[in-house]
Amino acid sequence: MTxxxxxASGFYGDRFDALRDMLTGxxxxxxxxxxxxxxxxxxxxxxxxxxxxxxxxxxxxRQLEECLGLAHDRGVRLVTNAGGLNPxxxxxxxxxxxxxxxxxxxxAHVEGDDLxxxxxxxxxxxxxxxxxxxxxxxxxxxxxxxxxxxxxAALVTGPAAAHFGWxxxxxxxxxxxxxxxxxxxxxxxxxxxxxxxxxxRQADCRRPGFPLAEIHPDGTCVITKHPGxxxxxxxGTVTAQLLYETAGARxxxxxxTARLDTVRLTQEAPDRVRIEGVRGEAPPPALKVGLNRLxxxxxxxxxxxxxxxxxxxxxxxxxxxxxxxxxxPPADIRWDLVRTDRPDADTEETASALLRLVVRDPDQETxxxxxxAAAVELALASYPGFHVLAPPGKGTPYxxxxxxxxxxxxVPHIAVLHDGRRVPVAPAHDTAVLDDVPEPVLPEPxxxxxxxxAPLGFIAGARSGDKGGNANVGVWARTDEAxxxxxxxxxxxxxxxxxxxxxxxxxxxxxxxxLRALNFVVDGILGQGVAAQHRFDxxxxxxxxxxxxxxxxxxxxxx
Numbered sequence: 001m002t003x004x005x006x007x008a009s010g011f012y013g014d015r016f017d018a019l020r021d022m023l024t025g026x027x028x029x030x031x032x033x034x035x036x037x038x039x040x041x042x043x044x045x046x047x048x049x050x051x052x053x054x055x056x057x058x059x060x061x062r063q064l065e066e067c068l069g070l071a072h073d074r075g076v077r078l079v080t081n082a083g084g085l086n087p088x089x090x091x092x093x094x095x096x097x098x099x100x101x102x103x104x105x106x107x108a109h110v111e112g113d114d115l116x117x118x119x120x121x122x123x124x125x126x127x128x129x130x131x132x133x134x135x136x137x138x139x140x141x142x143x144x145x146x147x148x149x150x151x152x153a154a155l156v157t158g159p160a161a162a163h164f165g166w167x168x169x170x171x172x173x174x175x176x177x178x179x180x181x182x183x184x185x186x187x188x189x190x191x192x193x194x195x196x197x198x199x200x201r202q203a204d205c206r207r208p209g210f211p212l213a214e215i216h217p218d219g220t221c222v223i224t225k226h227p228g229x230x231x232x233x234x235x236g237t238v239t240a241q242l243l244y245e246t247a248g249a250r251x252x253x254x255x256x257t258a259r260l261d262t263v264r265l266t267q268e269a270p271d272r273v274r275i276e277g278v279r280g281e282a283p284p285p286a287l288k289v290g291l292n293r294l295x296x297x298x299x300x301x302x303x304x305x306x307x308x309x310x311x312x313x314x315x316x317x318x319x320x321x322x323x324x325x326x327x328x329p330p331a332d333i334r335w336d337l338v339r340t341d342r343p344d345a346d347t348e349e350t351a352s353a354l355l356r357l358v359v360r361d362p363d364q365e366t367x368x369x370x371x372x373a374a375a376v377e378l379a380l381a382s383y384p385g386f387h388v389l390a391p392p393g394k395g396t397p398y399x400x401x402x403x404x405x406x407x408x409x410x411v412p413h414i415a416v417l418h419d420g421r422r423v424p425v426a427p428a429h430d431t432a433v434l435d436d437v438p439e440p441v442l443p444e445p446x447x448x449x450x451x452x453x454a455p456l457g458f459i460a461g462a463r464s465g466d467k468g469g470n471a472n473v474g475v476w477a478r479t480d481e482a483x484x485x486x487x488x489x490x491x492x493x494x495x496x497x498x499x500x501x502x503x504x505x506x507x508x509x510x511x512x513x514x515l516r517a518l519n520f521v522v523d524g525i526l527g528q529g530v531a532a533q534h535r536f537d538x539x540x541x542x543x544x545x546x547x548x549x550x551x552x553x554x555x556x557x558x559x
Contacts, residue, residue: 003163005156005180006212006226009033009080010187012040012057018187018210019063023070025226028212029163031071032155033060033080034185038468039530041149042292042399044084045124055085056146061093065101068094072103072143079134079155083146085124087111088416091146106418108137110147112411112425115289123399124292127411130254130283131177132168133425134158136415140423149290151253153181156213164217168255168429175258175280176219178251183223183241183275184211189463190223190241191231194541196461196548204232220276222268233271236461236478239515243474245465247521248510249437250281254408254428257281261437261512277514285431286405295400295532296331296360299367301375302389303355310341310353313383317355320382324374330359330366336536354389358533360398368395399531401468440511443484450556456498457548459558460486464544469526471540473547476517482558483516489552495520498550499543501535 006028008018012035022031035057048055060082071078083090091109098105110133119125126149135158137145145158160166160177168174183190188208192198198205209229214222223238225231242263249261257280264277305313314337325333338354345351357375359367372392379386408427415423456475459482464473475490477483492509496502506523522543527534537543 001164001217003030003160003215004028004212005030005032005159005184005215007032007034007184007187007210009035010185010189011035011037012043012059014187016059016063019067020070021229022210022226023067023074023076025209025229028074028076030077030079030159032184033078033082034152034155034187035060035080035082036084036149038290038292038401039399041084041124041126041290042401042531045292048085049123053086053089056087056090057082057084060090061097064094064097068098068101068103068105072105077138077142077159078144079159080145081147081150081155083109083148085114085126085148087146087148091416094144094146105143106141107144107146108140108142108418109416110134110137110145110150110414111416112413113149115406115411119291122291122293126290127406128254128288128290129411129413130154131156131158131161132255133413133415135161136423136425137417138162140417142418152185153178153253154255156181156184156215157255160215168426171256171280171282172278173219173280174256176221176275176278177215178253178256178258178280179242179260179263179275179278180213180215180221180223182246182251183238184213186241186244187211188231189244190237191225191233192237193231194463195237195240196457196463196545197236201232204230206230219278220274223273223275224271233273235265235267235273238265238273238275239476239517240461240463240474242515243472243476243517243519244463245467245472246474246519247467247472248519249512250434252284252434254283254287257283257432257434261440261514264514282430282432283428284434285407287408287411289404289406291402291404292531293400295398295528296362297364297367297395298358298360298398298533299371299392299395300356300358301371301392303357304352304385304387304389305355305383306341306348306352306385310339314355316383317378320378321357321374324377325370328366328370330361330371332360334358364395368393371395398533399529401529401531403468440513442487442511443480443513445488446481446485446555446557451553452556452559453551454554454559455549455551456554459554460548462544462548464540464542466526466530466539468529469524471522471525471543473520473522473540473544474517475520475544475547476515478516480516485555485558486518487511490518492520495547498552499547501525
């Protein structure tokens with residue numbers, strides 16, 4: 001009764017041959033592909049503006065050119081959110097491809113997530129649907145299910161519910177599948193990719209394989225990968241992915257709220273991590289809707305400052321640019337001085353610092369031609385050694401992401417079967433407000449003893465990511481002793497001290513003792529979301545690695 005679900009894509013642009021590798025590398029029942037992210041929805045929306053028949057991930061179609069026959073021959077069902085903004089269009093394209101190749105497959109799709117018409121001014125407004133539309137398609141015999149905006153975990157919960165006969169309300173089983181889906185959704189991040197302790201297994205990290213989950217009828221699972229593929233699966237890689245882009249102990253979704261504080265991980269064997277103990281609760285009373293709209297236009301110029309007097313050179317060009325832009329000042333101006341220079345450097349590049357100017361405005365002319373003229377006209381009249389990395393462009397549009405919430409019943413969740421029948425999917429019957437979980441009891445602190453100044457990353461891993469304008473940083477200890485120290489040392493206040501860019505933000509700390517982990521949510525640090533490119537690292541991908549590089553007084557016994 002075990003269901004083997006694999007993943008072959010963590011984002012739009014992931015490894016092209018992963019679909020073939022997963023189909024040929026070992027046994028599978030279902031193969032999923034996650035192609036969507038907040039930024040991807042904006043990209044697809046702009047595609048659809050140019051061509052109303054577009055709006056889906058074309059990569060998936062190209063992958064099927066060589067892999068559709070493989071999937072059919074091996075009896076592997078495919079479930080993907082590559083439908084993006086146009087799941088019906090992608091489903092039709094897959095049917096045409098199958099007809100051309102002479103492969104008899106039944107293609108269904110899920111729709112109803114598109115709420116753009118109800119949100120004037122947005123390029124795309126899409127509700128995050130659950131997995132039971134996928135379930136309905138599979139129960140009626142679909143070989144391929146194409147969706148639009150569903151939760152990433154729904155790509156796993158839908159097939160699991162179809163296979164095991166689960167129904168809404170079986171919250172513990174569904175929560176187990178949600179956790180499995182969250183581990184799989186980012187592909188190789190669960191098998192050693194982007195892993196804090198990669199140096200310990202560096203040879204394995206050159207080309208990590210993609211993960212799969214062996215799911216059992218009770219919702220427990222084992223995370224593993226195909227034999228002989230690169231990378232590795234251990235408690236650390238699974239912990240890292242569990243913390244990625246999550247927040248507190250409650251992980252809400254349209255079908256169930258999974259309790260991350262109940263997750264238990266066990267290294268069952270090499271490359272096999274068992275997940276069990278997951279408890280589920282009724283989902284929250286509203287569905288999340290992601291809104292993408294154009295925020296205006298963005299221009300950028302990076303001045304190169306070389307050698308001596310870096311600060312004075314930066315001050316001079318800032319005053320000059322302020323004067324030049326004074327008659328038509330952009331709505332938003334941001335300067336960042338990046339000190340990449342070294343004293344007495346033996347190359348010009350390592351003797352240079354970068355001064356980055358980013359401007360935003362509703363008017364493209366202001367961030368384009370006006371900015372370009374102001375910067376270029378300084379070429380012979382500014383600091384010694386003046387040059388820029390590239391001439392400023394004409395200004396590019398940027399997007400803004402925000403989320404709103406609507407009642408479950410406001411979204412027409414529909415499974416469109418392979419024979420054209422349209423099956424409504426009932427909204428969640430029972431819901432529960434997401435109250436805060438009581439603060440768990442912390443472990444006994446380590447006894448006092450000698451310490452040494454060292455990077456936090458010597459004893460703790462981290463992974464970080466984005467959710468709209470917020471960032472999360474998950475930090476975990478690999479031993480019980482390190483956890484006893486970390487749980488007491490790394491408070492929200494200490495987090496702000498270590499990462500000064502977060503000092504003006506609200507920082508919330510969530511404690512997950514079963515994972516020996518702390519999850520920090522930093523409100524607003526990413527501005528209006530990744531497409532707005534508010535900061536140097538717009539998706540907060542490296543925020544956790546910055547934290548690991550900061551020095552604290554760490555007990556000698558841990559080092």
